[in-house]
Amino acid sequence: MHIGIGLPNQVRNVTASIIPRWAARAEQAGFSTLATTGRYAYPGVNDTVTLAAAAGATTTIGLLSAVLLAPTWPAALLAKEIAGIDGVSGGRLTLGIGVGSREDEFTVPGHGLRGRGARLDSDLATYRDVWGGEPVGNGPNPAVPSGTRQVPMLFGGYSTPTLNRMVRWGEGYIGGSLPAAMTAAAFEAAKRAWRAAGRQGAPKLVALAYFALGDTETGQTNIRDFYRFAPEDIAANVVLCTTPKTIEQSITDYADLGVDEIIFVPATDDLDEVTRLADIVA
Template sequence: MRDVDPSVVPRWAARAEEAEFSTLATIGRYAYPGVSDTVSLAAAAGATSRIGLLSGVLLAPTWPAALLAKEIASIDGVSGHRLTFGVGAGLREEEFTVPGLGARGRGARFDADLEVYREVWSGKPVGENAAVPAGARQVPMLFGGYTDRALQRMVRWGTGYIAGSGSVAATAPRFEAAKRAWRDGGRSGEPRLVSLAYFVLGDVDAGLANVRDFYRLAPKEVADNVVPCVSPEMVRRSVAEFAELGADELVFVPVTDDVDEVARLAEVI
């Protein structure tokens, strides 16, 4: 959310682990007054020891590939290999803030970057030296996005698909498309299916205002599908509906930085 208090991140992470939630996740934005995904994930890694970490999703083509690969391997290592790298190509042109890494051509650049990530994580030299310490692993990746190309990347590189915050009705066809692409691509088993759900159980008015602000410039079809859970009943219904849909995990994303929201959510579910 806009103007989040950065000092909340480690406290939120510690409370979420104490409450025995399974995962802590970030939401990727750069041209917005928040905390960077990598900083939040590193802070959460240092404040916890068991809970999973997820970038949901990080806008990968906005970064130089080797640098991002090193950042992700470093966070994964610091956390004791608890990180899942959720990635997407990005929608908003203003997010592409690095000169030479604009929105144009991001898909082709993303495909090339994925090759670089694997090479860096395997210890291939970047210049004269490897970029990561011995013991770095191939960090598991989930892919988000609304295109067939995103699903093709998932099949080639990923362990599953991550849907943005939205209704079960909107998410169901994306999950089905992911499973179909997985089978058609010859992958064994089933893809891991994860979805996000915004929630606010404290100051509902402030939370809804933050969501409207965050999605103000998003494509209409994306913004219109974002309906935060604002009551215990809505939270419980989302859990039940996404479980029935076959989601492996539903990650509730706060829309205020009130750390007491962790306890409120834990009490409900």
């Protein structure tokens, strides 16, 4: 199982200049992937800005949005942003998509919370058209350079429409930051949906878990703050690893489920957390 690390873009009041340094150190430490956490109505750094900074600071490590709230964006604009980041990175980006559930995240007129699922279904086709070089804006020009690839997509969420999007448009599924015993059913549902749709092989499965190995008290405070308005069954069960033993147990638990990759998401923006985690999982 591959082991990736999150970027601290949604730590409250993150020091933004840490992000490219964090990315470079994570690549040097040998992590498989750098991942972002997506929110708008929170004092952090946006997914696309963070991923672009990470792309410029690294050369080989994978990049993943885990997950970006795609229906909060106009589709053609997001498609161009994602294509640009992927191009800058040399084709290392995977777009992880969620639909979102908080009204305050939906700030663009005409892109509100209501109807977000149906809007996303239409948006996914727009992404493919934009990346394929189709003209945009009723004019003759495409939005992206020739040679732009179809960026691979993963989907996160617990609904049947999420799984339908995954098997139609995606390469796999991202589970929530919950104990393996709680996410096992979602991973199994993703595999069943994949087989039922006649897709070849198996979906890529990615798990998420938070960690705070230095200042664990601040890490716990930050996680409580980030999930303050989340449903109680999620907020009360978010995984936060604070010791080598809990890191190792999370790896074992998800490996037993057949997960392909686990991303450890930082609960603080202490740059030394990259080294602390690497020392455990190396």
